Amino acid sequence: MNIPVNEPLLTEADYASVMAALRSGWISGAGPHIEAFEARWANYCDRRHGIAVANGSVALQVAVSLLDLQPGDEVILPTFTIISCVLPILLADARPVLVDSDPQTWTMDVTQIESRITPRTRAIMAVHIYGHPVDMDPLLEIAERHNLQVVEDAAEAHGAEYRGRRAGSFGTSSCFSFYANKLVTTGEGGMLLVDDDRLAEHARSLRNLGFQPHRRFLHTELGFNFRLTNLQAALGLAQIERMDDIVARKRRIGQAYTERLSEMPGIELQVQQSWARSVYWMYGLVVREDTGIDAAEFANRLKQRGVETRPFFLGMHEQPVLRERGLFDGERYPVAERIARQGLYLPSGLALEEAQIDRVCEAVREALA
Ligand SMILES: Cc1ncc(COP(=O)(O)O)c(C=O)c1O
Numbered sequence: 001m002n003i004p005v006n007e008p009l010l011t012e013a014d015y016a017s018v019m020a021a022l023r024s025g026w027i028s029g030a031g032p033h034i035e036a037f038e039a040r041w042a043n044y045c046d047r048r049h050g051i052a053v054a055n056g057s058v059a060l061q062v063a064v065s066l067l068d069l070q071p072g073d074e075v076i077l078p079t080f081t082i083i084s085c086v087l088p089i090l091l092a093d094a095r096p097v098l099v100d101s102d103p104q105t106w107t108m109d110v111t112q113i114e115s116r117i118t119p120r121t122r123a124i125m126a127v128h129i130y131g132h133p134v135d136m137d138p139l140l141e142i143a144e145r146h147n148l149q150v151v152e153d154a155a156e157a158h159g160a161e162y163r164g165r166r167a168g169s170f171g172t173s174s175c176f177s178f179y180a181n182k183l184v185t186t187g188e189g190g191m192l193l194v195d196d197d198r199l200a201e202h203a204r205s206l207r208n209l210g211f212q213p214h215r216r217f218l219h220t221e222l223g224f225n226f227r228l229t230n231l232q233a234a235l236g237l238a239q240i241e242r243m244d245d246i247v248a249r250k251r252r253i254g255q256a257y258t259e260r261l262s263e264m265p266g267i268e269l270q271v272q273q274s275w276a277r278s279v280y281w282m283y284g285l286v287v288r289e290d291t292g293i294d295a296a297e298f299a300n301r302l303k304q305r306g307v308e309t310r311p312f313f314l315g316m317h318e319q320p321v322l323r324e325r326g327l328f329d330g331e332r333y334p335v336a337e338r339i340a341r342q343g344l345y346l347p348s349g350l351a352l353e354e355a356q357i358d359r360v361c362e363a364v365r366e367a368l369a
Helices: 012-024 032-044 056-066 087-091 136-145 197-207 230-240 243-261 295-304 334-342 354-368
Strands: 049-053 074-078 095-099 121-127 149-153 173-177 190-194 267-269 283-287 343-346
Touching: 012 032, 012 230, 032 049, 032 190, 032 230, 049 056, 049 197, 056 087, 056 149, 056 173, 056 190, 056 197, 087 095, 121 136, 136 149, 190 197, 230 243, 243 267, 243 283, 243 354, 283 295, 283 334, 295 343, 295 354, 334 343
Parallel strands: 074 095, 074 121, 121 149, 149 173
Antiparallel strands: 049 190, 173 190, 267 283, 283 343
């Protein structure tokens, strides 16, 4: 039997919650489960407002819309991320400005941010990677000094902590994905969190076609239909109830991998920093070049041994669709380039059993030999 890279772990309580929502008749993008899901998730992440949306990518779209970027404005973000971070910047005719990754945490190298600031810089997008948070204090200090807004992409970091504070509690806004491989999943889904009342109201309007609370079908700006359904919210809500268990389970999986892999020659692991508590969303590794194999070859060898993997992100500066637009010409980000070629992640889903972790690590050892 192959070991899948992710398998969601749903419970009877999850099914019951969805059935209750279904029976209530609230089956579209309004209803009590949505409001409860928003309030509970905002509270879990120490935020005042939650705005549930259809997925994590559109949560980022709303977050960037709230920045009110003008053509030519710039947003600093890591090259090593998903394209969802760049799309809303381009749609605003603004410019994504990249920084490389930290070689230990694979999150953005915050020491590179300041040199990328220009008079057009408006915001920094901090992306927590594979469950490990960005080093937020220096990032926030730079943002404050240069009067920049901060968007936090915590899609992969539900429950992760930075110096005792939850991921998603920093910056002007934060974004989450509830895709099937996330710690909390609604199948497809996402959420934007903010503290400011007016930003929350604006985000709710943007999510719902630009409708105004006081007069439906009157529009003063262009919005989107990014609504999450009440059925999806019911699924997510039930999982927040057992969030501590979910995080603990994920950390046990992460620790089990670390114990088995940290001494293995030929690979590097994501190094959890003293200020971080990772949730090990996906357990990644980087194959050293001196093994003579790259991640694609390594993935093949693992597949032959029944272990599914996924490749790492390919940096935004290496994306043909972005380079064709004249972006990132001649720019090099050596850490991101290296981990993109040499990195992959192992089966990491909540349903993963210890015996499967043993099998995966044995396959890793054989594949490296
Ligand atoms: C860092 C990051 N941001 C944003 C997203 C987009 O989320 P979604 O797939 O829900 O659109 C993802 C997706 O997994 C992600 O990993």
